[in-house]
Amino acid sequence: MGKINIVGLGPGDESLISQGALDILKSSSKIYLRTEKHPTVDKLKESINYINLDYFYENEDNFENVYREIAEFIIEKSNEGDLVYAVPGHPRVAERTVSQIEEIARSKGIEVEVIASMSFVDAMFNYLAIDPADGFKLIDAFEIENSYIDTNTSMIITQVYDHFIASNVKLRLMECYDYDQEVCIVNGAGVKALESKKYVPLHELDRPENLFNYLTSVYIPKSSKKMYNTVHDLEEIMSKLRGPNGCDWDKKQDHITLKKYIIEEAYELCQAIDNDDIDEMIEELGDVLLQVVFHCQIGKETGYFDLTEVLNSICNKLVYRHPHVFKNVDIDMNNFDKTWEDLKKKEKGESTVTEGLTRIPNHLPALIRAEKIQKKAALVGFDWNDINDVYKKIEEEYKELLDECKEGNIKYIKEELGDLLFSIVNLARFLKVDPEESLNLTNSKFIKRFKFIEDNAINSDRNLEDMTLEEMDKLWEKAKFQ
Structure with missing residues (x-):
């Protein structure tokens, strides 16, 4: 089993390849290039023999699969002896195959050495005359959909190969930046003969006249226009409102005084849904989220909990209660309600059905609470077998109410009226109608x-x-x- 030497080819100019990388390239007889599409290769081919792996890209549409196949190929070839695997730029900067090769090599006991050269990021900052010490974030264009966009720091987006990718990048960035945010299209950074840069408004990023190729990256400076679009932004605002120079009303609130607001906001959201008003739904969902963050800020200040713990709790709960999704457990979806209730009981350490019944909040509207109580009891078989029995029960409770009304005893009238309402909720449940x-x-x-x-x-x-x-x-x- 041979050693894998991973070499960086620099950003594109031969002068920017490290001497160590050049030495090992010229002394090796078995060299694999991830891609031949790199300016340095035109010069290197005069002094080295290599095999390029561009054909992997032709056989797969998914880049993640390409990277994995290349990594496995290099590992397999190492069984035949020492080899050199060369990649553009710096091996540890935006090079997915390198991390995958190292991961597999560790599991197989294969020796790997990385020989660095200048990265295209260094070349970009040099070309743009920007100090990276001020902070920046590096994002792969193919992963931008799932990446966190921080407008408070500068950003480099790599692998903007063509106008289609540029369009995807533009649409994602416009969720976070103003449409006229200035961005810079950088081509061939580090290759003197190919270097070019063009500053354009974000909404013009994918215009036909803009140049995109395999050496294109996009640079976005720190935004001067604050866009509020993350939960973190809401956290920061809430922290300021509760801070020394914040709002007196916000500062004096606690969990008790805020209780009524979360209920009000939830009902206002329901009203927006009933009205089929999307703008109103957006506003009311924001109000509900504000209440969550408000409580979390108070929890953070008192040292009991924060938003991180709340998020961790709900994520763990969802994973635990959906074993068929996250753990490939076979469950009967026709009895999912029973499975869900059993998981809740186990999660909360409950041993009886009554514990689950008493856990239903008293603050719920009475009709909703009655329905929940009945459903939990029905899951263990305590239920009517036939809807006709429900009708009979309603008639029975109605007659008992009339009898108490004749007696004029308000205590028993209230009790029998409650019984009648409870039996009507049972009927609604059998009819699969929401009583509320x-x-x-x-x-x-x-x-x-x-x-x-x-x-x-x-x-x-x-x-x-x-x-x-x-x-x-x-x-x-x-x-x-x-």
């Missing part, structure tokens, strides 16, 4: 019909108080057909 939604529909219907009555009274120059019940009932019947 049903009642709200009736509430809205009542308001609409009552408005019809009042509008008619106003048009007749009358007050509702002066109308008889019979008159209002007639208008109520008319309202049904409006």
